Amino acid sequence: MAVPNIDHRWPEYRDSLIDSIMDAAENLEGRKYRDEFERRFAQLNSAKHAIACANGTVAIELILRGLEIGRGDEVILPPYTFIASISAIVFAGATPVFADIHPETYCITAKSVESVITSKTKAILAVQLGGRPCDMEELSKVAEKHGIYLISDAAQAVAGVYRGKGIGSYGIAASFSFQNSKNLTSGEGGAITTNCDKLNEKIRGMLSFKEGHIGIDDNLSEIQAAVLLGGLDLIPEQLKKRTKNAKYLAKLLEPIPYVSAMPLVEENDTHARHLFFIRIHEDKLGGITRDEFTAAMLKKGVPLVTGYFPLYDFPCLTNNYVTKSLGNTINCKPETPVCEYISRHEASWLSPTAMLCEKDAMEYIAKAACEVYEELSKSKGGAE
Numbered sequence: 017m018a019v020p021n022i023d024h025r026w027p028e029y030r031d032s033l034i035d036s037i038m039d040a041a042e043n044l045e046g047r048k049y050r051d052e053f054e055r056r057f058a059q060l061n062s063a064k065h066a067i068a069c070a071n072g073t074v075a076i077e078l079i080l081r082g083l084e085i086g087r088g089d090e091v092i093l094p095p096y097t098f099i100a101s102i103s104a105i106v107f108a109g110a111t112p113v114f115a116d117i118h119p120e121t122y123c124i125t126a127k128s129v130e131s132v133i134t135s136k137t138k139a140i141l142a143v144q145l146g147g148r149p150c151d152m153e154e155l156s157k158v159a160e161k162h163g164i165y166l167i168s169d170a171a172q173a174v175a176g177v178y179r180g181k182g183i184g185s186y187g188i189a190a191s192f193s194f195q196n197s198k199n200l201t202s203g204e205g206g207a208i209t210t211n212c213d214k215l216n217e218k219i220r221g222m223l224s225f226k227e228g229h230i231g232i233d234d235n236l237s238e239i240q241a242a243v244l245l246g247g248l249d250l251i252p253e254q255l256k257k258r259t260k261n262a263k264y265l266a267k268l269l270e271p272i273p274y275v276s277a278m279p280l281v282e283e284n285d286t287h288a289r290h291l292f293f294i295r296i297h298e299d300k301l302g303g304i305t306r307d308e309f310t311a312a313m314l315k316k317g318v319p320l321v322t323g324y325f326p327l328y329d330f331p332c333l334t335n336n337y338v339t340k341s342l343g344n345t346i347n348c349k350p351e352t353p354v355c356e357y358i359s360r361h362e363a364s365w366l367s368p369t370a371m372l373c374e375k376d377a378m379e380y381i382a383k384a385a386c387e388v389y390e391e392l393s394k395s396k397g398g399a400e
């Protein structure tokens with residue numbers, strides 16, 4: 017089977033975008049595109065407010081600062097996420113605390129969160145990993161029970177839906193990223209969604225140096241907003257394709273014992289399908305490791321990588337600057353066995369555009385998984 021195109025051109029644009037970019041460029045002081053983008057992004061998320069900002073990291077930081085969470089406070093997050101999730105907490109001055117993830121979805125769980133709550137906990141940062149909605153219902157219950165905030169890091173979950181409502185409408189607020197790999201992009205960019213009028217006012221005040229607010233110019237530009245509006249138009253079609261391909265690939269992987277897809281989401285949820293995880297089961301690979309398997313897939317032209325290192329591995333989290341600014345140390349030896357195992361032995365993901373390719377690409381990926389196993393088994397057997 018010839019290698020099909022699994023390197024989809026990204027991002028996709030319509031030609032009409034040029035006119036709006038030119039219009040935005042001639043009216044840089046305006047808010048026409050930002051206002052329209054915020055209106056439509058709030059609508060997409062079934063949220064009352066959307067605030068455009070510079071990027072997804074700043075979006076989390078602004079939410080925390082808006083809630084007056086900082087030095088001395090603890091914020092719970094999963095150790096299996098992009099480093100920006102934790103950087104934002106540290107930049108806000110709060111102490112991050114790790115809670116383990118679910119073995120099949122890699123998302124944080126209510127049970128693991130509850131096990132690390134202390135009198136200093138102020139918020140949970142639930143990462144919608146790869147675009148899969150976390151169990152927001154259970155997380156909300158825990159947040160409510162302990163009087164803490166539930167915040168969503170939905171950087172990877174643009175257009176995600178949970179229980180029939182946009183993912184950005186859950187918890188006190190959600191953050192999004194429009195960095196260039198994301199499902200909606202302006203190269204860089206971010207947004208916050210919230211149903212809380214007070215938080216909306218406060219963050220807008222910070223972004224505009226309004227009287228009574230310590231401000232920071234972490235705003236999105238008119239040109240970026242024009243690009244995002246063009247991208248929003250394409251989201252429904254892209255999401256349809258991503259979902260169809262993801263379901264097809266999951267089915268193709270089903271009979272292969274040593275790899276699996278994550279479980280499909282519930283009927284009234286929408287997985288935003290930023291990342292498709294292939295779980296590699298080392299225990300069924302007869303001595304072949306996840307890393308060897310992934311490298312061999314890549315050699316065959318399948319854009320598969322081994323995913324995140326656990327955040328607690330990063331030496332920067334325990335350096336003097338961090339400890340001094342938090343007035344605290346981060347516990348980098350947490351009890352998170354699931355993250356420990358999956359990050360070193362199981363997780364791998366396809367490039368974010370893989371699900372935008374054609375059906376033959378899905379077939380090639382599944383076939384490559386079988387071939388890689390056979391080839392590696394042979395070479396291992398031969399070496400013994």
Ligand SMILES: Cc1ncc(COP(=O)(O)O)c(C=O)c1O
Nearest residue numbers: 071072073098100101171193195
């Ligand atoms: C889970 C997660 N959180 C936060 C971010 C930060 O977003 P940005 O790169 O726009 O700052 C990213 C993306 O890069 C991400 O994947």
